[in-house]
Each structure stands twice: as C-alpha cells, then as structure tokens.
Amino acid sequence: xxxxxxxPDVCVLLAHTGQMRLDDPEFIAHPYPTFAxxxxxxxxxxxxxxxxxxxxxxxxxxxVLRHRSLGRIWExxxxxxxxxxxxxIHRHALLxxxxxxxxRLRRLVASAFARGHVERLRPRVxxxxxxxxxxxxxxGSDGSPVDLLPIYAEPLPIAVxxxxxxxxxxxxxxxxxxxxxxxxxxxxxxxxxxxxAAESAASEFAAYLRELATARRRNRGDDLISDLLRxxxxxxxxxxxxxLVATGILLLNAGHEATVNVTGNGLSALLQRPEQLxxxxxxxxxxxxxxxxxxxxxxxxGPLQLFERTATVDTTIxxxxxxxxxxxxxxxxxxxxxxxxxxxxxxxxxxxDPNPHLxxxxxxxxxxxxxxxxxxxxxxxxxxIDRFPHIALVDVPQHNPEFVIRGLEQLPVxx
Ligand code: HEM
Numbered sequence: 193x194x195x196x197x198x199x200p201d202v203c204v205l206l207a208h209t210g211q212m213r214l215d216d217p218e219f220i221a222h223p224y225p226t227f228a229x230x231x232x233x234x235x236x237x238x239x240x241x242x243x244x245x246x247x248x249x250x251x252x253x254x255x256v257l258r259h260r261s262l263g264r265i266w267e268x269x270x271x272x273x274x275x276x277x278x279x280x281i282h283r284h285a286l287l288x289x290x291x292x293x294x295x296r297l298r299r300l301v302a303s304a305f306a307r308g309h310v311e312r313l314r315p316r317v318x319x320x321x322x323x324x325x326x327x328x329x330x331x332g333s334d335g336s337p338v339d340l341l342p343i344y345a346e347p348l349p350i351a352v353x354x355x356x357x358x359x360x361x362x363x364x365x366x367x368x369x370x371x372x373x374x375x376x377x378x379x380x381x382x383x384x385x386x387x388x389a390a391e392s393a394a395s396e397f398a399a400y401l402r403e404l405a406t407a408r409r410r411n412r413g414d415d416l417i418s419d420l421l422r423x424x425x426x427x428x429x430x431x432x433x434x435x436l437v438a439t440g441i442l443l444l445n446a447g448h449e450a451t452v453n454v455t456g457n458g459l460s461a462l463l464q465r466p467e468q469l470x471x472x473x474x475x476x477x478x479x480x481x482x483x484x485x486x487x488x489x490x491x492x493x494g495p496l497q498l499f500e501r502t503a504t505v506d507t508t509i510x511x512x513x514x515x516x517x518x519x520x521x522x523x524x525x526x527x528x529x530x531x532x533x534x535x536x537x538x539x540x541x542x543x544x545d546p547n548p549h550l551x552x553x554x555x556x557x558x559x560x561x562x563x564x565x566x567x568x569x570x571x572x573x574x575x576x577i578d579r580f581p582h583i584a585l586v587d588v589p590q591h592n593p594e595f596v597i598r599g600l601e602q603l604p605v606x607x
Contacts, residue, residue, distance in 0.1 A: 212239065212246075214380055214595045221591055223497070224538060227526035236510040236520075242380065244500070244519035245512065250534075250550065252510050253527035256520050258555040259509060262501035263290040269377060270387060277395035278377065278387075284438035287446070287557060294556060300431055301439055302560060304419035309356060310563045312414075317567055320351045321575040329579070332607040337586045340576075340603040345455040348572055349448045352564065356447075357440055358404065358415025370397040371448050374441070378596050394441070401440040405433065416443070447561045450495040453599035454565075455572050458489025460589045460603055461540055468542050469577070475543075476578050479570075485542035486569040491528045491549035492540045498523055498596045499553065524550050525598070580607040 211226055213219045219226055227248055230237065235249035236256075247253040256262055266288040268279045282288050286297050324344050332338040346368060354364040373393035376386045405417055412418040417440065424431050431439075462469050462485075475481025498521045503514045514520055528549045529537040552559035559565065576583065586604040 212241065212595075214241065217593065220593055220595060223525060223595075224529050227523065227529060228531075228538075231526060231530065236512045239521075242519075242521065244521055245514060246498075247510075247520065247522045248526035248530075250527045250530040250532065250548075253522035253524065253550055254554050255509050256501055256522040257499065257550070257553055257557070259501070259507065261503060261505050261507040262509075262514075262520055263504050264288050264500075264557070265290070265502040265504065275387065275391045277398050278374075278391050280434060281374075281394050281398055281438045281441045284432070284434040285442045286439060286560070287442055291556070296429060297431065297435060297439070298556070298560070300420060300423050300429055303423050304416055305560065307419045307422075309416055309419070310567060313352060313355060313564065314567050314571075316355055317348070317352055317571045318575070320348055321571045324348060325575050325579045328576075328607060332605075335606060337604040337606055340459065340605055341452070341456055341600065344576065345452045345459075345572070345603065348455075349451040349568060352451075352568055353444050353447045356416050356564075357401075357443065358408070358413050358417055363400075366396075366400070367444055368448070369393065371444050375445050375449050375597055379594050380596070397441055397444075398437050401437045402433065404440075405436050443561065446559070447565070449597055449599070451565055451568050453495030453597065454489055454569050456589075456600045456603050457493040457495060457591075457598065458486075458569070458573070459576070460585070460600060461493050462489070462542070463583065463585045463605065464588065465540055468540050471542050472573070472577050473581065476574060481543065482570045482574045483566070484545055484547070486566060486573055487547045487549065487551075488540060488542050488544050489569060489573070490551035491534070491544070491547055493598070494525050494528060494549075494551045495598055496551070496596070497525045497598050522550070524553075583607050 211230060212223070231248040235252040236245060236247045239246045247256045264287060266283050269275060269282065270278065272279050286294065286301060289297060324347055328338055328340065328344050331343060350364055350367050354361070354367060359367065370393040373389045374397070376382060377390045408415070408418045408421060412421065417436065420431060420436060420439070423429070462472065472481070472485050475485070500519055500521045503516050503518050503520065505516050507514045528534070528551060531537050533548060552562040552565070583605050586606060589600045589603050592599050592601050
C-alpha cells in the first residue's frame with residue numbers, strides 16, 4: 193500500500209522497519225513502486241533487514257559510488273581456511289580493490305582491453321547472434337514455445353567472454369555453471385550448500401585459468417590474457433598470477449550474468465509493450481535507435497540492483513552520518529527510476545534521450561566492459577527483432593527469487 197500520505201515522522205519509522213522484503217515474491221516481481229515510496233521518504237536511509245544504509249535516488253546512489261571515503265573493503269566472505277578459492281579470487285579482483293592497487297590493475301586491464309578487443313569481437317558477436325537465431329528458428333518452426341534464455345540470451349555472452357579470454361570452444365560449456373555457482377554468493381540469505389558449490393566452482397575455475405595463463409606465458413595468442421601479459425612486459429608493471437586469475441573470473445562473472453539478464457528482462461518488457469516493440473522494429477536499420485533502445489533496456493529493469501561500499505572513516509552523505517565500518521548500498525534500479533532525473537521513469541521509452549542511467553555504475557569502478565556489453569545487447573536485440581517480426585510472449589515471464597542479480601526464470605516466446 194502506498195504510504196506517502198502518512199505523517200513524515202511515521203514514514204521515517206516505517207522506513208526503519210524495512211519495506212524491501214527480499215523474501216516476498218510480490219516485492220521481487222515489482223520492486224519499483226516500493227523504491228518510489230521509500231525514495232520519497234528519504235533518498236538515503238537505514239535498512240534494518242540488510243543492516244546497512246541504502247541509497248535510492250540518482251543523486252544519493254551516484255554519491256555513494258563516487259565517494260572516496262566509501263570503499264570496496266574486502267572482508268573474507270567466509271573462514272579463509274574453508275573457502276580459500278572464493279576469498280582469493282575476490283581479494284585480487286579489480287572490483288574489490290581501492291587505490292592505489294585498483295589504479296595499477298585497472299590501468300593494466302584497461303590498456304589490454306584497448307588493444308582492439310571490442311572491435312575485433314564485434315563481427316564475431318554478430319555471427320554468434322545469427323547462429324543462435326537459427327537455433328531459435330529451428331526450435332520454434334512448428335509453432336511451439338521457445339524459451340529464449342537457454343537458447344539465445346545465455347549462450348551469447350559465454351561465447352563472447354570465452355573468445356575474449358581465449359578459452360577453447362570445446363571448454364565453453366564449463367563456463368556458465370562456474371559463473372552461476374559463484375555469483376550466488378552475492379545474494380543475501382544464501383545456504384551453506386550454495387557456499388560450498390561456489391567454493392568448488394571458484395577452485396576449479398581458478399585452476400583452469402592458472403593453466404591457461406601458464407600456456408599463454410609460453411605461447412602468446414590473440415586474447416585478453418595474452419594482452420595483459422604483453423602490457424605487463426612492455427611497461428614493466430606487475431600483475432601477479434592471482435590477479436590474472438581473479439581478473440579472468442571477474443570478467444566472466446561481471447560480463448556474463450548481467451548481459452544475459454539485460455537481454456532477458458529487456459526483451460520481456462519490450463514484448464509486453466507493442467508500441468515500444470514497433471518503435472524498435474521501425475528503427476531496426478538505424479544503429480542510433482538500437483543504441484538508445486539498448487540503454488533503455490539497461491535502465492528500465494536492470495540486471496544488477498545493489499552494490500555495496502563500506503565507510504573507511506566517519507562520513508556524512510546527504511545529511512546522513514555514516515560511521516566508519518558501516519555499510520552503504522547503492523540501489524541502481526531505484527536510482528534509475530528517479531523522477532528527478534527521468535521523465536515518467538515507470539514508462540519504458542526505447543527512444544529516451546538523454547538516458548543518464550547508473551546501470552553501468554559511476555566513478556572509479558565504472559564498468560570496464562560497458563563498450564563490449566553495449567555491442568552484445570545491441571546485437572542480440574536487433575538480430576532477434578529483425579529475424580522474427582511476429583515474435584510474441586507466451587505468458588508474462590516471472591522473475592527468479594534473487595534480488596541483487598535480477599533475472600527471469602524463463603522467457604517463452606512463439607516466433
Ligand atoms: C563493473 C554493470 C557487463 C566487466 C561494473 C559495475 C557495474 C557493472 C554497475 C560497477 C560496480 C561497482 O561500482 O561496484 C554491468 C552491466 C553489464 C556489464 C549492467 C551488462 C549489461 C560487463 C562486461 C564486462 C564487465 C561484458 C567484461 C567483459 C566489468 C569489470 C568491472 C565492472 C571488470 C569492475 C571495474 C572496476 O572495479 O574498476 N559493471 N557490467 N562488465 N564490470 Fe560490468
């Protein structure tokens with residue numbers, strides 16, 4: 193029930209009892225009205241359930257991500273002795289580092305990326321998407337429903353990251369199960385079985401990447417790991433084996449799940465809105481329209497809802513005092529529906545321009561893979577819509593129960 197008309201001090205009280213019910217399927221299915229109510233009460237507020245501050249407006253979430261007194265402070269997930277691989281791959285990951293380590297590693301990875309990987313991958317992304325569209329056509333040729341997640345949305349980012357890292361095609365089937373198991377660690381309320389599965393996946397994946405890196409040290413290829421080694425040789429900076437492994441795992445985890453879910457959530461929203469679908473169809477041969485539509489898919493029902501930071505010193509943001517050691521989360525989905533920044537934020541508008549969403553973050557941790565992610569989203573959207581002009585949802589797709597990584601259970605369509 194909307195509570196915006198309740199007296200302000202009562203609103204603050206209600207906010208403190210926590211309205212984001214992460215275990216409530218109704219909230220998971222439609223989080224945006226709750227975000228709107230909470231944002232109107234206070235853009236930065238304490239959440240009792242999560243035991244951290246949460247930033248719900250564009251300004252407060254942006255301030256949290258930019259603030260240099262709020263850092264990614266790596267604390268071991270779980271006892272280091274029982275979960276060595278998980279702790280290792282996070283302790284050495286770019287996303288968990290702060291300057292000066294972050295600056296050094298980010299510069300290395302960014303210059304390896306800058307060696308034309310995105311441009312070289314573009315024609316391969318187009319070819320992968322066309323191949324996957326053929327598989328969709330085969331599966332749906334008799335009029336039966338096709339679940340687009342396993343057959344279209346999931347394989348594309350795996351092929352792209354597999355190619356980027358130089359993983360042989362014959363091993364691509366290993367990547368998705370590893371990534372799936374590891375990213376379950378970022379949800380709240382996870383079980384010990386989930387933690388053990390994540391540890392096994394991290395340990396197997398780390399061993400795999402160590403072998404790959406050893407092979408590339410002997411024999412350089414055309415992949416990102418080889419380029420990281422080249423950059424290191426050329427400018428004399430140092431990347432440790434642990435950092436190389438952690439970077440490979442981060443690229444798969446960061447680059448895979450989010451891209452799958454932008455495609456899934458975005459297509460679901462688009463296919464529920466015939467006038468928006470028509471706007472994409474009308475602009476299908478105009479790269480500018482496809483680029484705008486892709487940004488709106490990231491904004492409208494984004495795949496990554498929450499990023500945490502920890503205060504390194506006592507800090508005041510938006511008039512709220514945050515003590516050293518306390519956690520603060522930027523709620524990207526809430527920020528991306530802020531009416532102070534987006535006209536009619538609850539309305540999907542594939543031609544929205546400008547669209548300053550925070551879907552790729554902001555500040556020193558801004559998504560390093562955004563240019564590649566954009567190529568993937570634009571290609572998968574335009575290929576599918578162009579190839580299947582009569583594509584339609586079978587039913588309204590359901591979101592899976594996870595909050596942080598927001599995705600669908602299934603995406604059944606007829607073509
Ligand atoms: C960081 C979103 C795809 C690599 C981030 C962050 C966000 C994000 C919000 C910032 C996290 C923070 O501030 O704590 C997304 C979305 C994607 C996507 C929505 C897809 C639609 C990719 C891809 C790659 C990638 C394809 C690589 C191939 C990274 C890396 C970082 C990062 C390495 C860490 C950067 C740093 O800490 O300096 N991403 N990402 N992402 N992303 Fe992405």
